[in-house]
Amino acid sequence: MNPNIDSQITSGGTGAAASSVNQISRVSNALLVVLFVLLSVACLYPLLLVIAVSFTDEHAIALHGYNIIPKQLSDYAYRYLFKDPGEIIRGYGVSILVTVVGTIGSLLLTALYAFPISRKDMPYRNVLAFIVFFTMLFSGGLVPWYLAYSVAGLKDTLWALIIPNLVVPFNVLIMRTFFSNTIPGSLIEAAKIDGAGEVRIFAQIILPLSTPVMATIGLFQTLTYWNDWFTSSVFISNNHLVSLQYLMYKVINNIQYLNSGRVDASVAGKVAATIPTETVRMAMAIVGIGPIILVYPFLQKYFVKGLTVGSVKG
Incomplete structure (x- = not known):
């Protein structure tokens, strides 16, 4: 057979196959786009x-139920919430301060614990790692936890909102795995040969290379501190030190108490009639998630990378 004809047949077959693959690829991309649009709508709705x-x-809610387009617009829920704006602002200040200080301190302490136990030359590294793992399975319980912080004199202080969540065992194990799989031992040895000490190695080499895992753990801790209302309910009796979430929790409890029937009907009826029960709950949700939702766009790329790094060995 003529070699030119063979080459034409071969190139024609290859072109048809490539066209078929491109068509399948376009269909797959279109389906994926539709799927992700539907998922986005399901999340945003x-x-x-x-x-x-x-x-x-x-x-209007009592008559027509929940609607994505309001039957009758009203900002009364927000005006009810902000009758005392100073209380809301104070709650915001406490939550922001606790979240920022707690997240930074948690990242530092978690890294300082995880890095040594990720080193193969660290004495008793397995014992220290087991201690972390053990605390994930067993705890002293609520009463010893309360007594430990009360005896330490942390009641009615902001430290009572920060210290309990400073070191999370699960986060230590995540960070240790990252250090073990990502930071090569030869890099540390080279830094030692150049005269770098352990503190300099940790601060100038390890931390800059650990941005993905630090962002991931930082996001976990930010959400933990911001959404924490239980610690305030246990340790804080000073109204000037309660977090925003616990402040919202108290408002909901007060509304539920007024509607429970345990209050004099004449008094409860007059008060409950002026409280937007359903709308104020939604308004509190918006007030509570407002600042924290801004964190996601800045940490998203690091968050995804931090979850996947180390999953495939090179």
């Missing part, structure tokens, strides 16, 4: 519904 309900009149 509850948030948009909460926002819509928070700006809906209470009586």
Whole structure:
């Protein structure tokens, strides 16, 4: 057979196969786009519904239920919440301060614990790692936990909101795995040969290379501190030191108490009639998630990389 004809047949077959693959690829991409659009809508819809309900009149909700488009616009829920704006601002200040200080301190302490136990030349590294793992399985319970911090004199202080969540065992194990799989031992040895000490190695080499895992753990801790209301309920009796989440929790409890029937009907009826029960709950959700939702866009790329790094060995 003529070699030219063979080459034409071969190139024609290759072109047809490539065209078929490209067509399949376009169809797959279109399906993936549609799938992710539907998932995005499914994720955004509850948030948009909460926002819509928070700006809906209470009586319209009683008549028509929840709607993504308010039947009757009203900002009464927000005006009710901000009757005492100083209390809300104070709660914001406490939550922001505790979240920032707690997250930075947690990242530092977690890294300082995880890095040594990731080193193969660290004496008793397995014992120290087992201690961390053991605390994930067993704890002293609520009463010893309360007594330990009370005896230490941390009640009614901001340290009572920061210290309990400073070191999370699960985060230590995640960071140790990252250090073990990502930081080569030869890099540390080279730094030692150049005369770098352990502190300099940790501060100038390890931490800059650990941005993904630090961002991931930082996001975990930020959410933990921001959403924590239970610690305030246990240790804080000073109204000037309660977090925003616990402040919102108290508002909901007060509304539920007024509607429970345990208050004199004449008094409760007059008060409850002026409280936007459903809309104020949604307004509190919006007030509570406002600042924290801004953290995600800045940490998203590091968060994804931090979850996947080390999953495949090179």
